[in-house]
Amino acid sequence: MSAKEKTMLIRTLLYIILTVLAVAFLSPVFIVFLNSFKGKLFISESPFSLPDKDTFAGLENYFSGLEKTGFFSAFGWSVFITVFSVIAIVLFTSMTAWYIVRVKNRFTKALYYIFVFSMIVPFQMVMFTMTKTAGELGLDTPWGIVVIYLGFGAGLAVFMFCGFLKSVPLEIEEAAMIDGCNPVQTFFMVVFPVLKPTAITVAILNAMWIWNDYLLPYLLIGSEYKTIPVAVQYLRGGYGSVDMGALMAMLVLSVIPIIVFYLFCQKYIIKGIVAGAVKG
Amino acid sequence: MASISLKNIYKIFEDGTTAVNDFTLEIADKEFIILVGPSGCGKSTTLRMIAGLESISKGELQIGERVVNSVAPKDRDIAMVFQSYALYPHMSVYRNMAFGLELRRVPKDEIDRRVREAAKILDIEHLLKRKPRALSGGQRQRVALGRAMVRSPSVFLLDEPLSNLDAKLRTTMRTEIKKLHKRLGTTFIYVTHDQTEAMTMGDRIVVMKDGVIQQADTPQMLYDKPLNMFVAGFIGSPQMNFLDAVVSIRDGEIYLILADNEINATPALGKEKRIYNYDGKRVKLGIRPEDMTNDAEYIKKNADKVITATLEVNEMMGSETYLYLDYSGEKIVARVNAPANEGEIALLAIKTDKIHLFDPETTMNILF
Numbered sequence: 001m002s003a004k005e006k007t008m009l010i011r012t013l014l015y016i017i018l019t020v021l022a023v024a025f026l027s028p029v030f031i032v033f034l035n036s037f038k039g040k041l042f043i044s045e046s047p048f049s050l051p052d053k054d055t056f057a058g059l060e061n062y063f064s065g066l067e068k069t070g071f072f073s074a075f076g077w078s079v080f081i082t083v084f085s086v087i088a089i090v091l092f093t094s095m096t097a098w099y100i101v102r103v104k105n106r107f108t109k110a111l112y113y114i115f116v117f118s119m120i121v122p123f124q125m126v127m128f129t130m131t132k133t134a135g136e137l138g139l140d141t142p143w144g145i146v147v148i149y150l151g152f153g154a155g156l157a158v159f160m161f162c163g164f165l166k167s168v169p170l171e172i173e174e175a176a177m178i179d180g181c182n183p184v185q186t187f188f189m190v191v192f193p194v195l196k197p198t199a200i201t202v203a204i205l206n207a208m209w210i211w212n213d214y215l216l217p218y219l220l221i222g223s224e225y226k227t228i229p230v231a232v233q234y235l236r237g238g239y240g241s242v243d244m245g246a247l248m249a250m251l252v253l254s255v256i257p258i259i260v261f262y263l264f265c266q267k268y269i270i271k272g273i274v275a276g277a278v279k280g
Numbered sequence: 281m282a283s284i285s286l287k288n289i290y291k292i293f294e295d296g297t298t299a300v301n302d303f304t305l306e307i308a309d310k311e312f313i314i315l316v317g318p319s320g321c322g323k324s325t326t327l328r329m330i331a332g333l334e335s336i337s338k339g340e341l342q343i344g345e346r347v348v349n350s351v352a353p354k355d356r357d358i359a360m361v362f363q364s365y366a367l368y369p370h371m372s373v374y375r376n377m378a379f380g381l382e383l384r385r386v387p388k389d390e391i392d393r394r395v396r397e398a399a400k401i402l403d404i405e406h407l408l409k410r411k412p413r414a415l416s417g418g419q420r421q422r423v424a425l426g427r428a429m430v431r432s433p434s435v436f437l438l439d440e441p442l443s444n445l446d447a448k449l450r451t452t453m454r455t456e457i458k459k460l461h462k463r464l465g466t467t468f469i470y471v472t473h474d475q476t477e478a479m480t481m482g483d484r485i486v487v488m489k490d491g492v493i494q495q496a497d498t499p500q501m502l503y504d505k506p507l508n509m510f511v512a513g514f515i516g517s518p519q520m521n522f523l524d525a526v527v528s529i530r531d532g533e534i535y536l537i538l539a540d541n542e543i544n545a546t547p548a549l550g551k552e553k554r555i556y557n558y559d560g561k562r563v564k565l566g567i568r569p570e571d572m573t574n575d576a577e578y579i580k581k582n583a584d585k586v587i588t589a590t591l592e593v594n595e596m597m598g599s600e601t602y603l604y605l606d607y608s609g610e611k612i613v614a615r616v617n618a619p620a621n622e623g624e625i626a627l628l629a630i631k632t633d634k635i636h637l638f639d640p641e642t643t644m645n646i647l648f
Contacts (some may be wrong), residue, residue: 171366
């Protein structure tokens with residue numbers, strides 16, 4: 001077999017594997033989308049079939065779901081919590097990373113390792129103690145959960161910002177100092193704009209996670225303020241009855257904002273992840 | 281007025297390293313001063329202390345009439361051009377240049393006038409809308425200079441601004457910076473490790489080693505009268521040759537006994553009183569490559585000033601030839617007009633009026 005043929009074979013195999021993976025990843029989303037237009041009785045019977053004239057339910061599932069879940073209120077809380085949590089994570093962790101990278105001493109070194117360590121602590125490990133503490137501190141509100149998300153998101157965000165900041169030449173900040181910037185101006189006018197690709201990556205990763213998170217809002221504020229994942233869960237009635245049609249419809253509605261957000265920002269994800277690894 | 285006075289300046293880092301040691305220098309208004317030396321000699325640290333980017337451990341720094349030890353960089357009336365240009369990557373060329381003025385709340389039309397004027401001088405008017413990443417190295421360098429210029433500072437600080445450019449562009453920019461200095465009539469302090477830049481650009485050169493000033497003088501004086509072996513070796517390309525020698529004064533004649541030869545240095549050294557203290561003692565003979573010749577006529581007339589060395593390589597430079605020779609185990613270079621036969625013994629006459637003698641222990645020049 002010639003080298004050219006070998007390359008072709010490898011490439012074909014690669015395409016086949018990637019196609020299978022793409023189908024595997026996309027098919028659940030597609031099935032949910034498909035089923036959101038079927039009558040709820042037909043979903044369990046034939047979940048993989050296309051809607052036909054008997055099974056097609058139009059937008060009925062959507063209307064019923066919106067009514068049953070209080071979707072708009074849940075959507076509002078989801079947006080509120082996600083937006084403010086992401087802003088807090090991006091803003092505070094970028095500042096922290098700047099401090100850690102530029103002020104080199106034992107304290108900042110220890111701080112960095114604490115942040116990195118926090119990434120490997122699973123949520124379930126701290127779930128109950130944290131919920132209890134948060135309740136006692138009065139953090140069981142939509143504002144309070146923003147603080148808790150900041151804590152959970154800080155590890156990865158600080159790690160990513162630190163990696164990128166190490167590749168940003170100090171001279172830029174020194175030039176800003178000579179030009180007349182104070183430290184706050186240096187951060188917001190010079191450092192933060194340079195961090196844009198990483199900031200967007202951090203924002204996307206955290207937005208996807210916070211938007212889709214079920215457990216933390218359920219444990220902390222679930223009884224009073226329902227986010228979309230929590231509200232959708234309430235479509236499961238008693239004795240195992242589930243309104244599958246409305247559930248599918250609400251799932252479709254809940255993934256739309258995050259997909260749109262991802263599509264707008266996806267080019268920055270690779271940029272942000274690679275940034276810092278390669279000297280520009 | 282922007283004279284600068286550095287009085288007994290020290291920079292001692294937290295780990296105890298002394299980067300700058302008792303640095304004292306008076307820089308006149310409008311002077312072009314070059315700080316030169318090998319890596320780690322403290323030249324950049326000195327510049328950064330003048331800029332206010334490093335604190336001064338000890339000593340006093342005055343810019344104009346003002347002691348500025350604890351004055352913030354932005355209030356020192358200085359501008360700095362960095363080795364890496366340090367342009368703000370997210371701002372256009374125009375904004376990069378205007379940024380310092382915006383922070384000082386200079387009126388917009390005044391900012392515009394100054395930016396366009398600087399851009400015209402530096403020939404970057406057509407680049408004003410571009411981002412730094414869309415510029416070549418030379419263009420970025422001009423923008424960095426422009427950013428400094430628009431502020432009309434009293435002192436320009438330049439930290440190896442040409443070291444990232446290719447050889448041809450470096451030569452062009454060297455001339456540009458010299459012209460700029462004349463045009464602006466401002467004090468320039470320029471750091472480089474390149475002795476060619478130092479020799480061609482500065483009014484005065486400060487040679488540094490291990491944080492200590494070795495010599496501060498005009499380029500010509502540094503070349504002709506180096507105070508020690510370090511300065512002698514650092515200034516000049518190819519660098520000065522150093523040979524072990526013993527001074528021998530016999531019958532009123534001064535001889536330098538080398539490994540394989542003896543040269544008569546009476547006419548050149550006869551009037552130097554200090555040489556008489558070295559009779560019978562070892563010295564280091566310093567001779568620049570161009571102060572040796574293989575010209576047959578000269579050798580014939582100066583037979584008592586000739587050394588014999590094995591020619592290893594000829595390096596043809598076009599107008600001249602570098603001879604790389606082995607003199608009794610020591611490698612020396614001669615800059616001559618005609619090549620010689622490689623592998624053979626070459627005769628070289630030393631121009632004794634150009635020689636330097638150094639004390640091997642103190643490394644100081646014993647003739648000055």
